Amino acid sequence: xxxxxxxxxxxxxxxxxxxxxxxxxxxxxxxxxxxxxxxxxxxxxxxxxxxxxxxxxxxxxxxxxxxxxxxxxxxxxxxxxxxxxxxxxxxxxxxxxxxxxxxxxxxxxxxxxxxxxxxxxxxxxxxxxxxxxxxxxxxxxxxxxxxxxxxxxxxxxxxxxxxxxxxxxxxxxxxxxxxxxxxxxxxxxxxxxxxxxxxxxxxxxxxxxxxxxxxxxxxxxxxxxxxxxxxxxxxxxxxxxxxxxxxxxxxxxxxxxxxxxxxxxxxxxxxxxxxxxxxxxxxxxxxxxxxxxxxxxxxxxxxxx
Amino acid sequence: xxxxxxxxxxxxxxxxxxxxxxxxxxxxxxxxxxxxxxxxxxxxxxxxxxxxxxxxxxxxxxxxxxxxxxxxxxxxxxxxxxxxxxxxxxxxxxxxxxxxxxxxxxxxxxxxxxxxxxxxxxxxxxxxxxxxxxxxxxxxxxxxxxxxxxxxxxxxxxxxxxxxxxxxxxxxxxxxxxxxxxxxxxxxxxxxxxxxxxxxxxxxxxxxxxxxxxxxxxxxxxxxxxxxxxxxxxxxxxxxxxxxxxxxxxxxxxxxxxxxxxxxxxxxxxxxxxxxxxxxxxxxxxxxxxxxxxxxxxxxxxxxxxxxx
Numbered sequence: 001x002x003x004x005x006x007x008x009x010x011x012x013x014x015x016x017x018x019x020x021x022x023x024x025x026x027x028x029x030x031x032x033x034x035x036x037x038x039x040x041x042x043x044x045x046x047x048x049x050x051x052x053x054x055x056x057x058x059x060x061x062x063x064x065x066x067x068x069x070x071x072x073x074x075x076x077x078x079x080x081x082x083x084x085x086x087x088x089x090x091x092x093x094x095x096x097x098x099x100x101x102x103x104x105x106x107x108x109x110x111x112x113x114x115x116x117x118x119x120x121x122x123x124x125x126x127x128x129x130x131x132x133x134x135x136x137x138x139x140x141x142x143x144x145x146x147x148x149x150x151x152x153x154x155x156x157x158x159x160x161x162x163x164x165x166x167x168x169x170x171x172x173x174x175x176x177x178x179x180x181x182x183x184x185x186x187x188x189x190x191x192x193x194x195x196x197x198x199x200x201x202x203x204x205x206x207x208x209x210x211x212x213x214x215x216x217x218x219x220x221x222x223x224x225x226x227x228x229x230x231x232x233x234x235x236x237x238x239x240x241x242x243x244x245x246x247x248x249x250x251x252x253x254x255x256x257x258x259x260x261x262x263x264x265x266x267x268x269x270x271x272x273x274x275x276x277x278x279x280x281x282x283x284x285x286x287x288x289x290x291x292x293x294x295x296x297x298x299x300x301x302x303x304x305x
Numbered sequence: 306x307x308x309x310x311x312x313x314x315x316x317x318x319x320x321x322x323x324x325x326x327x328x329x330x331x332x333x334x335x336x337x338x339x340x341x342x343x344x345x346x347x348x349x350x351x352x353x354x355x356x357x358x359x360x361x362x363x364x365x366x367x368x369x370x371x372x373x374x375x376x377x378x379x380x381x382x383x384x385x386x387x388x389x390x391x392x393x394x395x396x397x398x399x400x401x402x403x404x405x406x407x408x409x410x411x412x413x414x415x416x417x418x419x420x421x422x423x424x425x426x427x428x429x430x431x432x433x434x435x436x437x438x439x440x441x442x443x444x445x446x447x448x449x450x451x452x453x454x455x456x457x458x459x460x461x462x463x464x465x466x467x468x469x470x471x472x473x474x475x476x477x478x479x480x481x482x483x484x485x486x487x488x489x490x491x492x493x494x495x496x497x498x499x500x501x502x503x504x505x506x507x508x509x510x511x512x513x514x515x516x517x518x519x520x521x522x523x524x525x526x527x528x529x530x531x532x533x534x535x536x537x538x539x540x541x542x543x544x545x546x547x548x549x550x551x552x553x554x555x556x557x558x559x560x561x562x563x564x565x566x567x568x569x570x571x572x573x574x575x576x577x578x579x580x581x582x583x584x585x586x587x588x589x590x591x592x593x594x595x596x597x598x599x600x601x602x603x604x605x606x607x608x609x610x611x612x613x614x
Contacts, residue, residue, distance in 0.1 A: 039422040046417045047425070050432045056490060057435060059458050060447045072456045075465070122343045125336035134336055137344060144351050146603050150551040150572045151596050154368075154579040154588055155357035159350065178346040208335030237440030239554035244580075255442045255554070262446055262558045273450070276443045283438040295430060295498070 064088070064273040071269055087274030095257060095275060096249070104253040105282070107172050107242075108235040114177045115231045116224055123186020124212055128198060138187075145180045149240055157244050171245035172253075176235060182227050189223045190216065225293040229286060236283055254279040361589035368583045379590035388566070389591060392574035395481070399570060400549040403485045407492040407545050408538070414493060415500030416526070437494035445558025448487040477567035480560050484568065487559060488552065496541045503537035504530065543606045547599060571595055 059078070063071060064087055066080040091097055126138050149156055156175075157166075165171030193216065201211045217224075239255045246252060252260075258279060261272045287294065362379055364372045383389050414433055418426050436444070451458050452473040460470040473479050507530055515525045531538075553572040556562060562569035569577070575595070579588030 039424065042417065042420060042422045043424045046423045046429050049414060049417070050429045053433045053436065053490065053493070056447050056451050057439075060450055063450065074461070076456075076458060076461045118342050118346075121339040125339035129332060129336035131333060131336070133333070134340065137340055137347075140347055140351075141343075144347065145547075146599055147351060147355060147596065148547070148551050148599075150553055150575075151592050151599065152354045152358045153572075153576060153592070154585045155354035155361060156350070157580075158357055159354050163349075175346070175350040178343050178350065183343070208331050209338065212335075212339065233438065237442075239440070239442055239557075255440055258440075258442050258446065259554075259558060262442070262449070263561065269450070272446060276446050280439055280443060284435075287438055291431070295434065 060273065061277060064277045066270075068270040071273075087270040088278060089274075091271045091274035091278060094271060095261065097254075097257070097275060097278065099250060100252050100254050100257045101278075103169060103251055104236060104255075104279075107169055107253060108232050111173045111176050111235045112228050112231040114173070115179060115182050116228050118177055119179065119182030119227060120186050120217060120220060120224065121212070122183045123188075124190050124216055126183065126187045127190035127193075128195075128216075141180050141183050144178070149175075153240075153244060160245055166245065167247045167251060168245075169251060172235075172238070172241045176238070176241060179231070179234075182231065185223055185227055186220060189220055193219060222293065225290060229290050229294055232286060233283060358589045358592055361586050362593045364586045366586040366589075368585050375586070379587050380594075382587065383590050383594065388569075389574065391566075392569050392571045393594075395568055396550060396552075396571040399481060399485065399552065400546055402481075403488045403492075403549050404542060404545045406485060406489045407496060408541060410489050410493045411496035411541065412500050412534075412538075415497045415504055416530075418497070419501055419504045433497065434494045436491050439491065441491065441554035442558045444487055444491045445555045448483055448490070449559050452483045474560065475564050477564055480564060481568050484552075484556060484559055487555060488549065491555065492545060492548070496545065499537050499541055500534065503534040507533040539606060539609060543603070546602055550595070550599060550602070 062078060062080060065083050065085070067082055067084045067086060070081060122137075122141075126134050126141075160166050160171050160175070163171075165174065197215065198211060201215055206214070237255065238253075239259065242253045242256050243259075246256060254275075258272070258275055261268060261275060360372070363374055363376060365375050365378075366372055417423055418430050418433075423429070439447070452460075454460065454470065454472060454474045457473065460473070464470055471479060473483055511529050511533075512525055515529050520528065551572050552570055553576070556568070556570060556573060560568055562573050571591070572595075575588050575591050578584045578591065
């Protein structure tokens with residue numbers, strides 16, 4: 001697989017320190033002047049792009065604070081003329097949102113815990129034991145990225161039904177535990193852990209599983225957090241699994257509920273906007289707390305789910 | 306796979322004592338325990354439905370009752386079905402247009418975000434990353450709201466500037482354009498992270514050397530940066546292509562395949578025939594075609610990588 005992590009590390013930077021020094025004195029001066037000249041237009045460009053990216057979200061957020069009558073009255077104004085929380089209140093009360101919220105949270109949290117744990121186990125085994133079995137399973141995991149659920153909707157439904165998981169939250173949780181991304185992230189990480197650590201623990205008489213749980217798992221903390229956030233986002237925002245597994249509205253997740261509002265003949269926009277904003281909040285919260293595990297993560301090891 | 310612990314090769318001779326045998330077992334059993342759960346999940350939720358799908362595609366199964374084999378009839382019907390071609394064709398159009406846009410957006414943003422000349426990079430990074438948090442359904446809602454035909458912000462601006470409102474939802478091509486914009490907006494964040502990681506791995510000395518040799522910024526980008534991030538580029542293109550081919554949730558919320566069925570993409574077509582009309586056998590045949598297409602895309606990518614490696 002082509003990942004950035006497979007690229008050779010930054011060796012060239014240290015290649016010729018002597019030659020570089022001379023260059024860098026000359027280069028730096030030129031660079032600095034060039035940078036100063038470029039700084040303003042590049043910064044302006046960056047922030048223009050950021051503004052373009054922020055606009056849809058901003059318009060959507062501000063609209064959710066407008067009363068229903070103001071949503072469709074021309075001329076539109078960016079800021080609400082009259083601020084109101086009515087849309088949120090309506091969404092929360094009328095659509096049984098508390099229940100959907102709870103369902104979604106249950107699925108996202110339980111699946112995330114299971115995904116992180118089993119991905120760590122599998123990733124470790126694939127990185128540190130090289131036998132026919134692990135090699136074969138590595139190829140199998142790779143194959144799952146080529147066979148997304150979207151391609152096998154009907155047979156997946158049959159399997160869920162035959163296992164008695166239809167119309168239950170377990171039916172969304174269990175199949176989502178295995179993700180190629182998670183396994184690859186951990187595998188990539190454990191490949192970088194030196195084998196000496198493993199050898200010396202073995203010489204000290206630790207059992208294989210003890211080595212994993214006592215030494216290796218604690219070492220992988222950063223990856224653990226990164227995958228946890230990824231997994232939480234995937235499950236919170238997932239649409240396709242709930243769609244095929246759940247039938248009874250009492251088990252609906254937020255995404256299904258939102259889809260039923262937006263799919264209606266006459267869309268109730270105030271409720272839809274309020275409900276959508278509420279559905280985003282938990283993820284925004286998680287993101288701002290654990291930001292560094294996402295933004296600084298070397299995500300190149302994994303794949304997008 | 307570079308650093309793997311090789312368990313003692315079997316049959317080393319007379320010294321293959323009991324303790325060695327025991328250790329060998331350890332090296333086989335421990336990983337088996339570790340991968341056990343995922344192996345079971347793989348068999349139950351990938352191999353089983355995959356095989357079942359193949360089986361269904363040769364039957365006229367409708368969700369209940371016995372499997373009735375009809376040979377290749379589903380495929381014959383499928384290859385003569387205009388709506389199937391329309392859906393597949395529209396999916397290709399969507400993929401061909403949205404993947405380059407996502408690629409250019411995420412690489413451009415990433416390049417700006419690693420450039421030391423830009424001020425306030427952390428804040429800009431967070432702003433551009435925010436769409437990653439938003440589910441495909443809500444992305445659809447946001448863009449539907451922004452591009453509403455009668456009450457949308459974009460049409461309001463256009464008419465304020467003196468233009469006439471654009472039929473964003475009743476014209477098929479314009480509706481697809483909005484979908485493509487929305488997919489670029491939602492897809493930039495993650496790919497941007499991949500590119501940032503790759504760009505930071507390019508040795509600065511290489512760029513400085515190129516600068517001393519008189520290469521301008523664009524030449525440096527073209528001849529040093531772009532080759533340096535080639536593996537990441539391939540990965541982003543492959544992932545975005547697969548993602549675009551199976552686009553479903555966002556379109557469900559944004560246009561629901563509309564106007565009419567003009568923008569029905571392939572997964573939505575499969576869902577409609579398989580679940581709403583419960584033609585399971587027929588939908589499975591369509592799924593198999595999609596799977597072959599995805600496989601072909603993956604193989605082409607693999608070929609590219611081989612050539613380079």
